[in-house]
Amino acid sequence: MAKTDVKVLGAWPSPFVMRPRIALNLKSVEYEFLEETFGSKSPLLLQSNPVYKKIPVLIHQDKPICESLIIVQYVDEVWASGPSLLPSDPYDQALARFWAAYIDDKQWFPSVRGIALPQGEEGKAELMVQVFEGLALLEDAFDKCSQGKAFFGGDKIGYVDIALGSFLGWLKATEKMNNVKLLDETKNPNLVGWAERFCSHDAVREVMPETDKLVEFAKMLRARFKAPAS
Amino acid sequence: MAHEEVKLFGMWSSPFVRIVEVALKIKGVQYEYIEEDLQNKSSLLLKYNPVYKKVPVLLHNGKPIAESLVIVEYIDETWKDNPILPQDSFERAQARFWAKLIDDKCMPSLWRVFRSKDNEQEKATEEALENLKILENELTDKRFFGGETIGLVDIAAKITVYWVQVAQEVAGVGIISSQNFPVLFKWIDDLLSCNVLKETMPPKDKLAAFFRTHSKASK
Numbered sequence: 001m002a003k004t005d006v007k008v009l010g011a012w013p014s015p016f017v018m019r020p021r022i023a024l025n026l027k028s029v030e031y032e033f034l035e036e037t038f039g040s041k042s043p044l045l046l047q048s049n050p051v052y053k054k055i056p057v058l059i060h061q062d063k064p065i066c067e068s069l070i071i072v073q074y075v076d077e078v079w080a081s082g083p084s085l086l087p088s089d090p091y092d093q094a095l096a097r098f099w100a101a102y103i104d105d106k107q108w109f110p111s112v113r114g115i116a117l118p119q120g121e122e123g124k125a126e127l128m129v130q131v132f133e134g135l136a137l138l139e140d141a142f143d144k145c146s147q148g149k150a151f152f153g154g155d156k157i158g159y160v161d162i163a164l165g166s167f168l169g170w171l172k173a174t175e176k177m178n179n180v181k182l183l184d185e186t187k188n189p190n191l192v193g194w195a196e197r198f199c200s201h202d203a204v205r206e207v208m209p210e211t212d213k214l215v216e217f218a219k220m221l222r223a224r225f226k227a228p229a230s
Numbered sequence: 231m232a233h234e235e236v237k238l239f240g241m242w243s244s245p246f247v248r249i250v251e252v253a254l255k256i257k258g259v260q261y262e263y264i265e266e267d268l269q270n271k272s273s274l275l276l277k278y279n280p281v282y283k284k285v286p287v288l289l290h291n292g293k294p295i296a297e298s299l300v301i302v303e304y305i306d307e308t309w310k311d312n313p314i315l316p317q318d319s320f321e322r323a324q325a326r327f328w329a330k331l332i333d334d335k336c337m338p339s340l341w342r343v344f345r346s347k348d349n350e351q352e353k354a355t356e357e358a359l360e361n362l363k364i365l366e367n368e369l370t371d372k373r374f375f376g377g378e379t380i381g382l383v384d385i386a387a388k389i390t391v392y393w394v395q396v397a398q399e400v401a402g403v404g405i406i407s408s409q410n411f412p413v414l415f416k417w418i419d420d421l422l423s424c425n426v427l428k429e430t431m432p433p434k435d436k437l438a439a440f441f442r443t444h445s446k447a448s449k
Contacts, residue, residue, distance in 0.1 A: 051331065051364055060320075063320055065320070065323045065327075066327060067326075067327055067330060070323050070326045070327055070330070071323070073322075073323070073326065074319055074320070074322070074323040077319040077322065078319045090304055090307040090308045091290070091293055091295070091304070093303075093304070093307060094295045094300050094301070094303065094304040094307075095295075097297075097299075097300045097303060098295070098296060098297055098300050101297055101299075101300060102281065105334075137281065
C-alpha cells in the first residue's frame with residue numbers, strides 16, 4: 001500500500017496523537033505524519049474533523065477518521081493481518097474497552113494535567129488524590145488484564161496499553177515540574193515495570209516525546225496562557 | 231443453544247439502560263431485568279460495578295460488563311444475528327464516532343440545560359442546541375442512520391430525543407421542535423413506529439412525573 005494512502009494529522013506533544021501512531025507502528029503500516037503548527041489549525045484539519053477540529057485525525061484513502069481510540073480500533077480492524085490490538089474474546093474485549101474509557105472519560109488525565117497548572121496547594125493535593133486513586137485502580141486492572149504477562153494486552157502491547165501508555169510522557173513531565181512522584185514503585189509496582197517496558201518498545205520509542213521537551217513545552221504554554229493576577 | 235444466563239441491572243428512568251435493553255431485544259436475547267433503587271444500591275450492583283457503581287450493568291454467565299456503549303459492543307460481538315454496528319470498518323468508525331458524540335456531548339449538555347437556571351441555563355441551552363445541530367446536519371431523510379436496519383446510532387439518538395421531549399416539557403424550555411430540528415423531530419415519530427423501541431420506552435407521563443419530583447428534590 002502506498003505510503004501516502006495513510007496520513008496522520010497531529011502534533012508531537014499530544015498523547016492522543018501518539019495512539020494511532022503506536023497502533024500503525026505495531027501493524028508495520030507506513031504513514032505520513034502531518035504536523036500541525038501550534039496555535040493554528042490547517043485547512044486539512046478543519047475539513048477532516050469539522051465537528052471537533054482536533055487532532056489526531058487518520059486519513060486513509062482520503063477518508064477521515066477521528067477520535068484517537070476510534071482510530072486505534074479502525075487500524076486494528078483494517079490491518080487485521082498484523083498483531084491484534086484488541087483481544088479476540090468478546091469479554092476480554094469489553095474489559096479492554098471499559099478500561100480505555102475509564103482512562104479517557106474519568107478525571108484521570110485531566111487531574112494529571114491539572115497538577116501542572118498554577119494553583120493553590122489545596123487544589124493540587126485534591127488532584128493528586130484523584131490521580132493516586134486512579135493509579136490504584138489501574139494497578140489492579142493490570143493484574144486482571146495482563147494475567148501475569150508483560151502488558152495489559154498480554155505478551156504484546158494492546159488497546160489499554162496504548163490508551164494509558166500514551167500519557168506516560170506527560171506523567172513524567174508533571175512529576176518533574178512539580179517535584180512529585182506519581183508512579184511509585186512501592187504503590188504501583190506493576191505499573192512502574194509496565195511503564196518501562198512500554199516506553200522502551202520499538203513501536204513506542206520514536207513517538208514518545210522526551211520528558212525535558214514536554215517540560216519546556218508546558219512552560220511555554222503556561223507563559224502563553226498565564227491567568228491574570230487576581 | 232445452551233442455556234445462557236443474562237441479567238441486566240437497570241433503572242426504569244435511565245436512557246442508558248434502555249439503550250442496552252433495546253440492543254438485547256433486537257438480538258432476541260432472553261434476559262432477566264433487575265430494577266435497582268439508586269438511592270439504595272444493591273450489594274450485587276456494587277460488586278459488579280465497583281468503579282462507577284452505576285447502571286446499566288450486564289451480567290453474562292456470571293461475568294459483569296459496565297458502561298452502556300461497552301455493553302452494546304459486547305452484545306453485538308457475542309450475539310451475531312441482527313448486527314447493531316456496521317460490518318465495514320470505516321462505517322463502524324463513523325457509528326462509534328456519532329454514538330460517542332451523543333453520549334459525551336449531547337446527553338450531558340442536555341442535562342445541564344434541565345438542571346440549571348437563568349444565565350447558566352441560557353449558556354447551557356446554547357451549547358445543547360449547537361450539539362444537536364451537529365447531529366441534525368448529519369442525519370438525512372433516511373429512516374436509519376447507517377443502513378437498512380436500526381443500528382447503534384439510531385438507538386442512541388432516538389432514545390435521547392425521546393428523553394429530551396419529556397424533559398423539555400417539564401422544564402419549560404423548548405429545545406427540540408419540528409421547526410428547529412425537523413429531522414430529529416421526524417426521527418422521534420419514527421421511533422414510535424419501531425416496535426422494539428416503543429415497547430422499551432417508559433410512558434411519557436411516568437417519566438415526566440419522575441423529572442418533576444427530581445427537579446423539586448434538587449437545589
